[in-house]
Amino acid sequence: MAVEENNSVLPPEIIEFILSKSTSKSLHLFKTVSKSWNILISDPVFRRSHLHQSRYSKSRNLFLRSFDSNNSHACFSLVKFEDRKFHTVQQQLKVPDNFTKILCFCDGVLVLSKSDSLYDRFMFWNPSTQKIYISPLKKFKPACSYGLCHDPTIGGFKFIIVYGMLYFVISCNGKRWTLTRKIMEHNMHGEMSSPVSVEGVVYWVKWHLDSRIIRYRITYFDPKDDKFKILQKPENVVETTKFYLVDLRGRLCLYCNGPGNNMYTVKIWMKGKGRGNSSWNELVTIENVETPIWWFKPLGIVENKILIRLASVAKTLLYNPFEKTFEQVEDLTFTELVPYMESLFFPDPII
């Protein structure tokens, strides 16, 4: 993927490295610099390293904040967490009418739904390139759970709509959409949490009632064969412990109440790197959490500290794992935040 230029001030590999740190919007503009820049920016391998830079760069800490506006338009603003505050970077990123609910997101692409009627319509949105695609399908009733995964090695994005045992897989391989109807295997039944997309697959917490006891498992959608599977939990987390999943720096993390089910101690585990890896390492144990765990949500890791939201008391905290201290940060409008990523990916169907 070398950018060959005779009088170039910088060698191609350095140009590529710099461009991998540029915004998606700039990169679209820079396609017109020269043919070789266009080829580089369009290359899937470059797109992955660009996304990787956005995801792992310690300095970014960007979020999309949704807020209600007076009319039916959903409004989002781009905010950056810096110096213990949320700063607005860009105001009013408008999305089309009534698409107000974020269902799932993956690799910089969000799926939003419009639910003003009996049926859902879906919108795919990449805020960094401002690309929007509204699905023409109208046949879906509001479902139990949704998920979006992206694996370029096996072909683009897959959007999963789950109705109990029945589920649909809508895949986009860059040329067209295909819709597949599937039935889950018998032992996979249960309720599902909101999805977490990591490493090309989607994870959910799944629970079911068994002899009057609720049992919790991790399930994931494997885009290789479009099947739901079970992922091993950390050994110490028993089946009856309620736990939650979250993406921290591109890794799947599980959190639950700590030793002895102490309501105010939260233990976070991190899954080993790699899709097939089901080893878990203890990341941190947070003591003296102000609220029960269902109000607790880690937002991300900021310079080796964990940014946490406590919904019941509308507080955003920065937890220092080395000193075991909390610091409250300024967060005036306590509304939903989802991670923002610079991404050149989009499910581009040619219909």
Next chain:
Amino acid sequence: MAAETGTPTTLTLKSNDDELFSVAESAAILSVTIRNMVEDGCAGGVIPLDNVDGKTLASVITYMNGISAIPADEEKKKSYRDKFLSDKDFETLADMVLAANYLNMSCLMDAVSAKIAQVMEKKSVGWVRRKFGIENDYTPEEEAAVKEEHKWTFEGVETDDDN
């Protein structure tokens, strides 16, 4: 590698325009290139750095000293890097990214590249071509076609008379 005695070891670095610089070994080994030379025992006399000029090397050494004086506090290091790069122009940044690459200093390489990417934001295509020394190999028709494809990206870009 370092001397057993309490006195810190000092290295002498030579730029490609024959300027000599003294720098504490503990700061200089931020560069993997220099660290390898020290570990291989080739750092006895003067270390020649054939790809870095005196002006850039002076700047890199300022950075080495500054960042190594900060204890392991990622936040402080980040704000030092931001401040260090804040007043540098494109040409200086380009020299620094080449030096950071040659010296194999990943933290500086990351920071300078991110800074260049930030400087490039909202700059016109003409500015980028000039600064990077890149020839426009599109025909006017081809260029118009690529522009048309990404029309919205041209909103809010600095106007450029040479473009």
